[in-house]
Amino acid sequence: MTVIIGLETHVQLPTKSKIFCGCKNIVTFEKEPEPNTVTCETCIGLPGAKPQVNSQVIEFGTRIALALECKINNTFSFSRKTYFYPDMGKNFQITQHTIPLGSHGKLLVDGKLIRITRVHVEEDPARLVHIGGVGGSHVLVDYNRSGTPLVEIVTEPDMTSPEQARAYLATLTQVLQYLGVYDPSTKAVLKSDANISLKGGARVEIKNITGEKEVFEALRFEMMRQKNLSKQGKRTIQETRLWNPELSVTQELRTKETEEDYGYIPEGDLTPITLEQRIILKEKQQLPELPAQKYKRYQRDYKVAPKLAEALLADPQLAVLFEAASKKIDSKLAATWIAGPLKKTLNWNNRRLEQTDITVASFVSVLKLFNSRKLTDRNAEMLIRYLVAEGGQPETLIKKHQLTGSGTDLDKVIKTVIKNNPKAARDVTNGVAKALNFLIGMVMKETKGTVDANTVRKALEKALR
Amino acid sequence: MPQTLVQLRTELKKGNRSSFYAKLSKELDQLNRKYHVLLERTEPSHTGSGPLAGIPVSVKDCLCVKDVPSAAGSEILKGYIPPFDATAVTKVKNAGGVIIGKTAQDEFGFGSFSVNTNIVPKNPHDPTRSCGGSSGGAAALTAALSVPHLALAESTGGSIACPASFCGVVGMTPTYGLVSRYGLIDYANSLDKIGVITKSVADAELGLSVIRGYDPRDQTSLDKKIPPVPKRIVLGVPKEYFETVDSAVAAAVWDTIKKLEAAGIPYKKVSLTATKYALAAYYIIATAEASTNLAKYCGMRYGQAAPLEQREMNEYFSAVRSTYFSSEAKRRIMLGTFARMAGFRDKYFLQAQKVRTLVIQDFKKVFKNVSVLVTPTMPVIAPTFAEIEQMSPVQHYAMDVLTVGPNLAGLPHLSVPCGTVKNMPVGIQIIGDHLTEATVFSLGKCV
Numbered sequence: 001m002t003v004i005i006g007l008e009t010h011v012q013l014p015t016k017s018k019i020f021c022g023c024k025n026i027v028t029f030e031k032e033p034e035p036n037t038v039t040c041e042t043c044i045g046l047p048g049a050k051p052q053v054n055s056q057v058i059e060f061g062t063r064i065a066l067a068l069e070c071k072i073n074n075t076f077s078f079s080r081k082t083y084f085y086p087d088m089g090k091n092f093q094i095t096q097h098t099i100p101l102g103s104h105g106k107l108l109v110d111g112k113l114i115r116i117t118r119v120h121v122e123e124d125p126a127r128l129v130h131i132g133g134v135g136g137s138h139v140l141v142d143y144n145r146s147g148t149p150l151v152e153i154v155t156e157p158d159m160t161s162p163e164q165a166r167a168y169l170a171t172l173t174q175v176l177q178y179l180g181v182y183d184p185s186t187k188a189v190l191k192s193d194a195n196i197s198l199k200g201g202a203r204v205e206i207k208n209i210t211g212e213k214e215v216f217e218a219l220r221f222e223m224m225r226q227k228n229l230s231k232q233g234k235r236t237i238q239e240t241r242l243w244n245p246e247l248s249v250t251q252e253l254r255t256k257e258t259e260e261d262y263g264y265i266p267e268g269d270l271t272p273i274t275l276e277q278r279i280i281l282k283e284k285q286q287l288p289e290l291p292a293q294k295y296k297r298y299q300r301d302y303k304v305a306p307k308l309a310e311a312l313l314a315d316p317q318l319a320v321l322f323e324a325a326s327k328k329i330d331s332k333l334a335a336t337w338i339a340g341p342l343k344k345t346l347n348w349n350n351r352r353l354e355q356t357d358i359t360v361a362s363f364v365s366v367l368k369l370f371n372s373r374k375l376t377d378r379n380a381e382m383l384i385r386y387l388v389a390e391g392g393q394p395e396t397l398i399k400k401h402q403l404t405g406s407g408t409d410l411d412k413v414i415k416t417v418i419k420n421n422p423k424a425a426r427d428v429t430n431g432v433a434k435a436l437n438f439l440i441g442m443v444m445k446e447t448k449g450t451v452d453a454n455t456v457r458k459a460l461e462k463a464l465r
Numbered sequence: 466m467p468q469t470l471v472q473l474r475t476e477l478k479k480g481n482r483s484s485f486y487a488k489l490s491k492e493l494d495q496l497n498r499k500y501h502v503l504l505e506r507t508e509p510s511h512t513g514s515g516p517l518a519g520i521p522v523s524v525k526d527c528l529c530v531k532d533v534p535s536a537a538g539s540e541i542l543k544g545y546i547p548p549f550d551a552t553a554v555t556k557v558k559n560a561g562g563v564i565i566g567k568t569a570q571d572e573f574g575f576g577s578f579s580v581n582t583n584i585v586p587k588n589p590h591d592p593t594r595s596c597g598g599s600s601g602g603a604a605a606l607t608a609a610l611s612v613p614h615l616a617l618a619e620s621t622g623g624s625i626a627c628p629a630s631f632c633g634v635v636g637m638t639p640t641y642g643l644v645s646r647y648g649l650i651d652y653a654n655s656l657d658k659i660g661v662i663t664k665s666v667a668d669a670e671l672g673l674s675v676i677r678g679y680d681p682r683d684q685t686s687l688d689k690k691i692p693p694v695p696k697r698i699v700l701g702v703p704k705e706y707f708e709t710v711d712s713a714v715a716a717a718v719w720d721t722i723k724k725l726e727a728a729g730i731p732y733k734k735v736s737l738t739a740t741k742y743a744l745a746a747y748y749i750i751a752t753a754e755a756s757t758n759l760a761k762y763c764g765m766r767y768g769q770a771a772p773l774e775q776r777e778m779n780e781y782f783s784a785v786r787s788t789y790f791s792s793e794a795k796r797r798i799m800l801g802t803f804a805r806m807a808g809f810r811d812k813y814f815l816q817a818q819k820v821r822t823l824v825i826q827d828f829k830k831v832f833k834n835v836s837v838l839v840t841p842t843m844p845v846i847a848p849t850f851a852e853i854e855q856m857s858p859v860q861h862y863a864m865d866v867l868t869v870g871p872n873l874a875g876l877p878h879l880s881v882p883c884g885t886v887k888n889m890p891v892g893i894q895i896i897g898d899h900l901t902e903a904t905v906f907s908l909g910k911c912v
């Protein structure tokens with residue numbers, strides 16, 4: 001049974017101010033502000049207040065639409081989407097309905113083209129605080145979030161499995177990161193609604209899914225639910241369901257009969273916007289190199305293996321480090337160490353590269369020490385751990401933690417050990433395996449475990465050959 | 466006695482503003498008792514300077530005045546005190562104008578007689594008759610005051626021209642976008658225009674010159690120059706604009722046209738064929754927009770509230786809205802909501818938008834041959850309250866038949882008194898092409 005999936009993804013954009021007023025955008029705040037302190041007459045929706053379009057939102061939206069290869073509509077407009085809900089200051093949301101900013105785009109996901117129906121911008125409503133939880137005693141409204149710019153990216157129903165939907169979202173998230181319009185380490189929220197149906201069956205919309213893992217789980221659950229219904233000879237009804245991440249199930253929200261009619265009309269307070277061609281062209285020229293292009297280039301120019309390239313690209317900061325380091329040191333070495341030990345250590349410490357003292361120069365110096373065998377494999381890895389966890393410069397950390405199991409020392413120790421154990425050395429030359437193990441043990445003892453056994457073995461074999 | 470705002474300003478410069486305002490305050494007390502024109506009075510601060518230095522200015526209730534209750538004549542917003550001034554109000558204050566209070570109107574501008582509200586203003590020419598609407602209080606106050614006065618008013622489908630005509634004063638509705646709508650409690654955003662009501666055309670011209678201008682806070686406001694008056698003016702008389710008009714009213718308007726002709730301003734008979742669809746299109750667009758604008762009044766953030774019982778939020782919103790909206794507001798919300806619902810939008814709302822385009826094209830074509838159009842402002846003289854009670858909503862809406870055209874097209878139009886019928890004033894409407902305010906005013910001065 002073929003599954004048909006489409007996604008609508010909303011992302012809060014990190015512009016300086018809100019979409020329709022001069023209030024600061026709280027997505028960019030380090031600390032959560034006191035409720036209802038970042039508001040004005042427009043984002044509360046006082047009578048007489050009017051919206052003004054923030055040009056930075058249009059800029060970011062255009063950038064996203066261009067990166068998704070959309071056609072930028074010559075003139076696009078805003079509409080009112082009306083429904084009553086306490087988080088809406090005006091009881092209507094200003095969004096784009098008739099003519100969105102961009103349409104007819106596409107995104108390549110694991111070799112498959114996913115068509116992008118539209119990219120548009122709109123306002124986020126206020127935040128509801130349920131006192132005593134959902135269904136509790138009462139609800140408070142915090143308008144700080146009201147008017148936060150959102151971009152909505154809608155796909156055609158082109159995905160055929162929950163795995164593919166997850167991959168799409170991962171790719172999209174990466175593109176947004178490279179465009180500088182989304183940073184997962186900030187408070188910016190990325191949420192999706194999904195449409196899913198079995199071929200020939202009714203379409204179900206799942207609301208409120210956060211993150212790639214949840215998209216996968218929600219869709220897998222819903223796919224199974226629909227398949228089970230079909231097995232039982234029942235039909236899926238057209239409805240909207242809500243993803244409950246605590247229970248990992250989708251729950252009924254409303255059926256088609258009670259589906260809301262938003263009664264869209266043009267927003268009379270905002271004139272349609274016409275972007276000049278030269279502005280679109282300029283945005284196009286300024287688009288950064290996107291992950292898909294980098295992926296190709298890393299393999300072609302740096303001879304980096306596909307898996308490694310993928311791992312480097314997953315974090316734009318690591319990709320930047322890699323490209324800079326490659327100018328000073330062998331790119332394959334840089335790729336291995338950045339995608340391997342560095343990435344692992346950052347993840348382990350829950351840190352991003354920019355939160356550490358590591359610079360291109362310091363990282364390259366570590367790799368150079370390793371390359372010239374002044375640092376062993378293990379010590380180089382330890383050094384990276386200290387660089388991430390403690391900060392500071394490599395030389396200081398090497399001294400502090402006595403990461404001196406350097407190549408010259410090892411040679412010296414090996415020479416001494418061979419000199420002091422001539423029998424064992426002869427036995428090794430004659431192929432007695434136990435003798436080699438004995439010598440390794442001796443060297444390890446002398447170097448106090450700062451050099452790993454494998455390195456010692458190789459060095460001994462070389463010395464006795 | 467000063468006859469114009471400029472004369473009054475000159476007089477106030479020499480004389481004592483405090484004693485003028487003490488006297489004015491007494492007169493306002495008296496007028497308000499008789500005609501119910503003002504909803505709120507403000508303590509005038511009259512020390513400013515500028516083109517309106519010391520001039521008394523009233524503000525229609527739908528325009529926000531900082532710290533003064535502004536409810537657009539509605540019950541649901543009663544007691545709402547805006548924390549900011551509308552741009553037009555700021556401009557008046559900066560020009561030295563003295564805000565004296567908020568004038569009565571139909572709730573949210575919904576009406577042509579100012580009867581769709583709790584405080585119904587009366588016509589100073591005959592208090593048994595309506596002063597028109599929805600800017601009824603503004604026109605009645607201007608007519609009744611012994612001194613020149615500037616009233617800030619607002620028109621969506623004729624709400625400046627209608628009361629000006631019924632009360633025998635001058636009402637100017639400018640080109641859509643000429644005056645910023647920031648701070649206007651919206652009726653229908655694509656139609657709302659802030660304008661002025663005054664005793665004379667010169668005063669209207671002065672008032673408009675103060676409040677007009679581009680405002681970044683209203684993206685629909687215009688940043689355009691007004692062209693000078695052409696040397697030769699030719700009037701256009703559209704035949705469709707006389708078809709439903711009372712014969713005595715039509716005769717008074719024709720008299721004026723003939724007088725203008727005698728004074729060397731010729732006229733041509735023209736036809737505006739889309740006129741007959743304009744009224745229906747207007748009501749669909751206006752109510753559709755209004756139904757979204759009124760959604761925010763739900764007792765949650767301001768205005769009236771309902772008792773907070775254990776109720777679901779939709780029930781609470783409904784309780785507030787069904788209690789405090791008048792039946793006319795409810796009628797327009799329902800009409801407007803219907804017209805924009807998924808199954809009906811194409812047939813009604815989008816169709817009305819197409820008609821609107823036709824109406825604009827109709828006018829544009831005519832303006833290739835004539836400088837301005839002249840028509841009666843209203844099809845009748847001000848009706849009595851007893852007559853109004855007998856009218857159906859559709860008859861009520863039909864009152865706007867001569868004013869909706871220029872309002873739908875966003876054209877400047879001026880109503881100037883041009884005689885009387887049964888001792889009640891009749892107004893002639895001068896409609897110009899977009900941004901031809903100078904031409905419209907210059908002809909208005911000839912009437």
Ligand SMILES: [Zn+2]
Nearest residue numbers: 021023040043
């Ligand atoms: Zn704000």
